[in-house]
Amino acid sequence: MNGPACRxxxxxxxxxxxxxxxxxxxxxxxxxxxLAKPERxxxxxxxxxxxxxxxxxxxxxxxxxxxxDYVYFxxxxxxxxxxxxxxxxxxxxxxxxxxxxxVIEIASNDGYLLQYYKExxxxxxxxxxxxxxxxxxxxRGIPTRSEFFGTKLADSLVAEGxxxxxxxxxxxxxxxxxxxxxxxxxxxILADEGLALIEVPYVREMVNRCEFDTIYHEHVFYFSLTxxxxxxxxxxxxxVDVEIIDLHGGSxxxxxxxxxxxxxxxxxxxxxxxxxxRTGIAGSAYYEGFSRQVTSVRDALRRVxxxxxxxxxxxxxxxxxxxxxxxxxxxxxxxxxxxxxxDRSPHKQGKFMPGVHLPIRAPSVLLEQRPDYVVLLxxxxxxxxxAQQSDFRQAGGKFIVPVPAVSIV
Numbered sequence: 460m461n462g463p464a465c466r467x468x469x470x471x472x473x474x475x476x477x478x479x480x481x482x483x484x485x486x487x488x489x490x491x492x493x494l495a496k497p498e499r500x501x502x503x504x505x506x507x508x509x510x511x512x513x514x515x516x517x518x519x520x521x522x523x524x525x526x527x528d529y530v531y532f533x534x535x536x537x538x539x540x541x542x543x544x545x546x547x548x549x550x551x552x553x554x555x556x557x558x559x560x561x562v563i564e565i566a567s568n569d570g571y572l573l574q575y576y577k578e579x580x581x582x583x584x585x586x587x588x589x590x591x592x593x594x595x596x597x598x599r600g601i602p603t604r605s606e607f608f609g610t611k612l613a614d615s616l617v618a619e620g621x622x623x624x625x626x627x628x629x630x631x632x633x634x635x636x637x638x639x640x641x642x643x644x645x646x647x648i649l650a651d652e653g654l655a656l657i658e659v660p661y662v663r664e665m666v667n668r669c670e671f672d673t674i675y676h677e678h679v680f681y682f683s684l685t686x687x688x689x690x691x692x693x694x695x696x697x698x699v700d701v702e703i704i705d706l707h708g709g710s711x712x713x714x715x716x717x718x719x720x721x722x723x724x725x726x727x728x729x730x731x732x733x734x735x736x737r738t739g740i741a742g743s744a745y746y747e748g749f750s751r752q753v754t755s756v757r758d759a760l761r762r763v764x765x766x767x768x769x770x771x772x773x774x775x776x777x778x779x780x781x782x783x784x785x786x787x788x789x790x791x792x793x794x795x796x797x798x799x800x801x802d803r804s805p806h807k808q809g810k811f812m813p814g815v816h817l818p819i820r821a822p823s824v825l826l827e828q829r830p831d832y833v834v835l836l837x838x839x840x841x842x843x844x845x846a847q848q849s850d851f852r853q854a855g856g857k858f859i860v861p862v863p864a865v866s867i868v
Contacts, residue, residue, distance in 0.1 A: 463517060466638055466679070467690050470510025473517065476746045477671065477753060479503040482788045483813035484525065485675035485781035494816055501676055503785070511689045512741040514662050514681040516674065519636045522588070522607055525677050538843045540571060542706060546656070547575035550625055554654060556581050560624040563616075563648060565608045566631035568592055570601035577601065584621065586612065609637060613644030623648050626655040630710075633659055633680045642694040646717060654699075654722070655715040659687070663740055664709025668863040671753040671789075672782035672836075673708065684711060684731045685741045691715060700725045708839045708862075757790045759865045760834075764796050767832055775830040776800040777844060777858070778837025779807045779819045786836060786861060788814040797834065801825055825851045832867070834859045 464471035483498045504517045550556070562576045567585030569592050576583050577600065585603035587593040593605040606612050608631075616622075626649060635641045645655055662681040665673055674681070688698055699722045700714035711731075716722045739745045764774060776783065779802040787793065793815035800812055801822045810819050825833065825848065833851075835841060835858045845858065845868065852858070858868040 463519075465508035465510055465513060466515060466636060467513045467686065468508065468511040470508050473506035473508055473515070474743045474746075475504065476507050476514065477505040477674070477750045479505075479671070479674060479753075479785065479789045482675070482785065484520065484677075485784035485813060486525070486677065487813050488779065488807055488810040488819070489813060489816065490810060494811060498813060500814075503674065503676065503789075505674055505681070507743050507746055508686075509743055511686055512683055513686040513690070514683075514746070516676065516679055518676065519679065520676045522634070522636070525634075536840055536843070538706075538840055543572040544575045547572060547579065550654075550656065551576070551579050551581060554625060556624060558582070561621060562625045562627070563621070563623040564627040564629070565645075566628065566634070567596060567601070567603060570596035570599045570603070572627060572629070573601050574599060584616075584623075608635075608644055609640035610644045610647065613647040617647050621648070622650045622653065624650055624653050626653065627657075628655065629658040630660070632657060633678045633682065636679050638680065638690060639694070642690060642696060645715070646694050646696055649717055651717065652720050652722070653716065655696075655713075657713045657715055658704075658706065658710050659713070661703060661709045661711045663735070663738070666746065666749050668708060669749075669752045669756055670708045670782075670862055671749075671756070672786040672862060675781050675785045677781065682711065683735055683740050684713075684728070685735050687711075687713065688728075688732070695719075697722075698724065698728055701727050701731050703731070706839075756862065756864065760786075760790055760859075760861050761792070763859065763865050763867075764792065764834070768796055772831040773798060773829070774832050774834070775825070775828070776817070776834040776836050777822070777825075777848075778802060778835065778840075779804075779810075779812060780837045782839070783836030784813050784815075787812065787817070792834075793817060798828070798830060799824065800836070801833075822848070825856060826854065829854065830856065832857050832859050834861060835868075836861075838862050 481500045482503045501518050558580050561582045563584045565586050567587045573583040586608050588607045590605050593603045596603040659682045662683050695718045699716050702712040774797050779800050799820050800817045801820050807819050860866050
């Protein structure tokens with residue numbers, strides 16, 4: 460399972476951490492006509508680089524296959540919209556942005572974030588390779604380029620005079636196999652004193668909370684600050700601030716600038732790096748027990764669902780998210796156990812989950828069909844979903860939260 464060399468520092472071999480078997484692409488939802496066709500499956504194996512401490516999967520699926528047509532729309536999460544609006548307002552105030560300044564978002568999705576900058580009178584540009592999602596953003600009045608971000612696009616933007624005062628890259632760096640082209644492109648489009656705000660899931664939280672279902676083929680990398688500082692330094696970039704935020708089960712929010720920018724690093728950067736040294740996150744021993752934890756959670760979930768099914772309980776799931784696909788396929792939980800999955804996004808309703816082929820319905824079906832228990836696959840939005848489903852819960856419906864340990868709400 461050593462696989463290729465490290466995508467960041469080229470060290471080899473990589474150290475195996477976890478194998479989740481061979482799985483379909485987590486966001487490749489199926490139409491009814493596609494159910495009879497064979498699905499492409501790829502090894503899903505996690506590894507650690509002892510050269511630079513970067514955790515990564517060993518298989519590379521082309522971005523064109525993963526992202527040209529996509530089913531995740533950020534605007535269907537109320538929590539994401541609240542976070543986006545707050546972040547945009549904060550950045551405009553902190554950076555003193557003016558109407559002529561440009562804010563670029565890489566992987567801008569349906570314009571969920573840039574809409575708030577536009578409301579504040581700031582120029583915006585979205586970069587979103589998924590054509591179906593970029594179309595929705597443009598319909599909202601958000602200028603959007605349907606291209607993959609890297610040095611080629613960055614050079615084109617610079618030639619057009621589009622260097623940015625602020626660049627956002629939320630949960631996209633982990634998706635880019637050619638991480639050097641991404642970092643070099645970021646350096647190119649940042650204004651001399653510009654600031655990049657980058658959100659990435661934090662590998663420490665993934666391990667500590669056993670969030671193994673966040674591993675899928677779109678997520679090539681699982682970052683620590685230690686690994687990111689090394690990567691950025693190779694491209695004349697520096698981390699000037701870092702926050703650990705709760706979004707998506709625990710993420711790093713980085714502020715990154717050009718090396719020559721007059722932006723000194725805050726004390727938080729040194730504090731997080733020191734904490735990573737203390738906890739051993741930069742060493743392979745930190746990951747040695749992760750595989751056993753994952754097996755334990757999988758077995759516990761199978762046992763709980765099996766016991767409930769034996770007692771005649773009706774079971775369903777909430778959230779046709781990529782993490783749900785990883786969990787169900789790894790655990791081998793499908794139509795023999797669950798009746799259906801519900802999801803708020805109409806773009807997913809009427810389709811079927813990859814591999815396990817569970818039908819995806821609207822959340823209103825929960826009150827109509829009244830399953831006894833619902834597995835909360837989208838556990839990262841637990842509070843939001845539980846609040847939305849108060850009527851179902853008052854009618855006796857219960858939720859099963861699978862991660863970090865199986866519990867019934």
